[in-house]
Amino acid sequence: MVISKQTRSKIDAVIAKYPQARGALLPALHLVQDEYGHVSKECAVEIAEIFEIRPVEVMEVLTFYNLFFDSPQAKHHVYVCTNLPCSLRGARGLLRQLESQLGIKAPGETSDGRIFLGHEECLGACGYAPMMRVDGQYHEVLDIEKAKRILDSLGE
Amino acid sequence: MLETPYVTNYLTEHFGEEDYPTIEGYERVGGYRAARKALTEMSPDEVIELVKIAGLQGRGGAGFSTGMKWSFMPKDTDRPKYLVCNADESEPGSFKDRILLERGSHQMLEGILIAAWATGASTTFIYIRGEYAYPADQMERAIGEAYAKGYLGENVMGTGFRHDVRVTRGAGAYICGEETGLLESLEGKKGQPRKKPPFPAQYGAFGMPTTVNNVETFSHVPHIVEKGANWFRSFGTEKSPGTTVFGVSGHVVRPGLYELPLGTMLSEIVFEHAGGVPGGRKVKGVIPGGMSMSILPAGQLDVPMANEFLHERKTMLGTGGIIVMDETTCMVRVASVISYFFRDESCGQCTQCREGTGWINKIVDRIERGAGEEEDLEVLLDVAGKMEGQTICAFADAAAWPIQGLLRHFSDDFAEHVRQRKCPFAESFEL
């Protein structure tokens, strides 16, 4: 078994909340990803067993959604929203600056695998642009100095 | 904490109060009185009738009558009935549901309770977009409080009515805001919209009769129940009553949220409330209702923000997300950003949508690079036309309309790119 007992019991608890077990598939994928950072092939097989579906069905769900990953990820995820409202307020300029700061091209990760920098579609923060989502947390009304400080504060 | 709206009304009145998101804070200002009233003094039919008379329209984009929608739920059935709260807010330019979830959690829960009573639903699934981590946590907290107080669960407010609420987090797919795409996702599948019929009222979540309403739609309901249809109709227009929470973004002095009556002039929102364009620049165009709606050029901003007026200008209220663009803006770049988004978010089922979104994006990008030809503009319009009205859901329409709108009002921008073989807007936002 790859999925830990704790995560497994959390999955079972979520399943109990749905009229059909399959309803808990997205929550289960979130839980597994919270634990491992991505959903590996082995995890997909186990999840398939839990939900009594085929691994390929887990994969088609996994690959449909942006927030799920099927391969190992960088330690920190930095996404700059580049949709229209944010772009109008300089989001792409900010992204370019962060690229040169980190010495990488988005989407891409630093050579040490520490930071992934990417762009993302609208995150519902249009009035507080530009913004970025760092490890799931929103940072809004950014300028480059503020954004750099946030990157600097990221742990190893 | 999110900034509270610049202009508030009944929905957002208390959003600045620190304890309002808690059940105590909510009840302190009269919260849950409406639900108690509905559950103890009104029959389900009376509630539906009231909401119909009030004329509440769905605030998720389509603007369908909420009371009508509720009345489609089968009455004599042994099957469990469900409500689904569409909190998958992903329409670019829209950020109102987020604050309604974070600050108005109990207001929305109260609306859900009343809707549940009216439709006989046993469970509500709140489907929150995966990126909204904090709003989801806050909703879980609020739901916990409501259970603890006996406002949810086996015996709601001692009436014997049973109702449960669950939160499901999405995982990053715009299409899950489409109600049947959402239902598929809720069932643990890819969020690919379903063919209709059957409609959700017959075959919805987990195959059961289901009504899907948007976050804001639910949030209006307690106010209607408490203060009546006439009171509700004192806001807004004859055909579009009530307020809505407009989100203003882009090139304005004060981007943010504004709760204003439907029918408020777009120009008033942009220039007075949001302070107009900074730096003395002029407006070039405004998208009035979230990115999938057609743009209006500067000369057409004297329009009341209600569907009956916006339809005349070939656009819609949508989610009330107003995106303002100043005179430096390159509309081909705008088209590029928009078409990239729709290409990225198409679920990929229907041919026109899967292929059309990609093709449009590629043509627009080529024009922006200076490699466009005159005939490309015709092809763009033609492809957009072929996507419209021919697919399982309205996503393809939503992808086509903004392109059609940009070409309708700003074809010169496109033509100039072709003529000069480069982007002529040196000061436009960076692409």
Place this chain on the structure above:
Amino acid sequence: MPKITIDGTEIEASEGRTILQALDDAGLLMNGVDIPHYCWHPKLAVDGSCRLCQVEVEGIPKLQIACDTPVQDGMVVHTANDRVKAAREGVMELLLINHPLDCPICDQAGECKLQDYAYDYGVKASRSKEPRRALKKNVDLGPTIVFDQERCILCRRCVRFCREIPKTGELAVFNRGDYSVIETFPGTPLDNDYSMNVADICPVGALTTKDFRFKIRVWFLEEVAGICTGCSNGCNIHLGVANNKVYRYVPRRNDAVNDTWICDAGRMSYREIGAPDRLRECMVRDESGRLAPTGLDRAIEVAAGRLRRLIASKGAGVIAGLASAHATNEDLFTFRRFLSALGSETSGVAVVRGKADDLLIKEEKAPNGAGAREIGFGDARTVVDRISSGGIDALITLGHDALHESLLGSEKPLADLDTVIVLDTHASELQRVAHVIVPVRHAAEKLGTFVNVARRVQRVVPAVESAWETYADGEVLAKLGAALGLEGFDGSYDARQVARDLAAANPAFVGIDLDSVGDTGRLLAGSAASGAER
């Protein structure tokens, strides 16, 4: 029964059918009423995503997809007006913007629905100047199928097929939008008993069988209606024939038998026809004990001589006949008559049994066990038992199925027989004990009928002619009967006449002849028509 009007013609439909189904039921779809379609397949769940089958339904403002619009009495449908044509052209153009224009090297060319519809529904030169999607080519999906992601138009027929028919579900669409691709789970290839059907239902050249790809251009193939002989289901097939060679079997639709499917084993059984181990000449065992090639006349003469000698010394009771479930009813009826006229008392039909499923694959691994039994051949065990008890001196066997472990187990029990006469298509261990061997025709080479597991009489016609001399079993038996001077045998054999004789002699076959049986077969008299044979 709702009546609907399609392009001015009224048709009657069954309740609850969609427009496409109603047309399909009436035999009009793409055969009078052309509504092109990709994702819809008559035997798979409705997907409704390719949007090509849009039609105008009076009273409904938007165009409707014919695959998912239920018929209603009085419905008026237009399938070819300008609006519909424009929508169709739109879909076609969009499907083509990312489809590689590699028809000259694509194996599907000639039977490609994208090519056909592009031609039929007027797509002019592509207006797309954009680079096409670059995706994976030559993806090895499993033991039987190769996949070209770039050619795929994402109709998802293959995905639904695997989920709904073999229920193995190996395929899925990964990603979304125009990044969507069909994939398998790593380490779980497309590998099921029906996998190759995905190549048939793939409307384009995305899925091709490893077996057929690059063998021959399909427009060189003549499609001959026939029957798969792999088991007693008798799946209807087209034999793809060119230069007197069978290149492939593909399923031929017969809703009463196999819908539109065939199992992989059956499909691949075409290779038997030209197999190296086909028997190519008559052989008789000479004085030195070796089999030596000879002509048919000599083989008949030797066989007749040996039988005559035995009858004279021991009577015809020591002669047994083993029928084959691979032989046609006409062969078997001739054999039956031959054995009776001879006075043989021991006969049976050898049938090899194997794995069955609840879809198409049946236990009996031959097409005509039911026909043989209907014609009076009992269980081959009787023959085997009499041989082992020493009561038999001569055996006339059609085929070599009796060698199967469930019957003789090997040729050894026959080693002591005085005479073994073999009529067979392929070489076997019988060669070690046979005294006379006559090469006979494969089902693809002759005219006749089989009776399938559900008592449906189905016809095979000669699709190819072997390059060497072969004979129908019935023909050989007729000649042998004549050589032996048996009553009713003049040495001639005509399958059509034998079929008529069979119908006259056996009430089950009443009314059935080689014409009336048609391409889709007829049930034996007294059989309940049902879908149960599927």
